[in-house]
Amino acid sequence: MATVPTLTHLQSDESVIQQLITHPVPADADLFATVDRCAALVSVLLETDDAATRAALCERLLQTLRQLRHLSDADLPPHLIAQLIEGEKLASCVPDCWQETAIQVDYALDLTQAIMCGTLPASVAKGLTGLLHDLVWLLAAFVKEPYITTH
Known part of the structure; x- marks a missing residue:
């Protein structure tokens, strides 16, 4: 699971859920913390x-x-650029047609809104939630892929 630095380790799952719901990402959070x-x-x-x-x-x-x-x-801050330079550039985890972060985020937004509508059959909502989960995790991996080369 992703490390979310703004969350504290609490004993119960309910506490973690409540913390996720009630504490928005800080306005100054960077791309990695937000994903x-x-x-x-x-x-x-x-x-x-x-x-x-x-x-x-x-x-x-x-x-x-x-x-x-x-x-x-937005432009990436220097500390994220440094992280994206580190590491060996490998083949991307997403196909060429998804190489823009914005497209993937837009898909995730649309899926979330479809799930929220509350009119889908339970099996469809469950399937779309699974798809959303996989898409967001793929997005998180993509955003952190080393892709910047040093000159």
């Missing part, structure tokens, strides 16, 4: 059956994905 929070939210969403909790998690995920979308268009 990690998205991954944490979608992981908890996948395991949650309570309708009210799912709705609250979806709402927080939407807010966090929107923040991620904004960050994906």
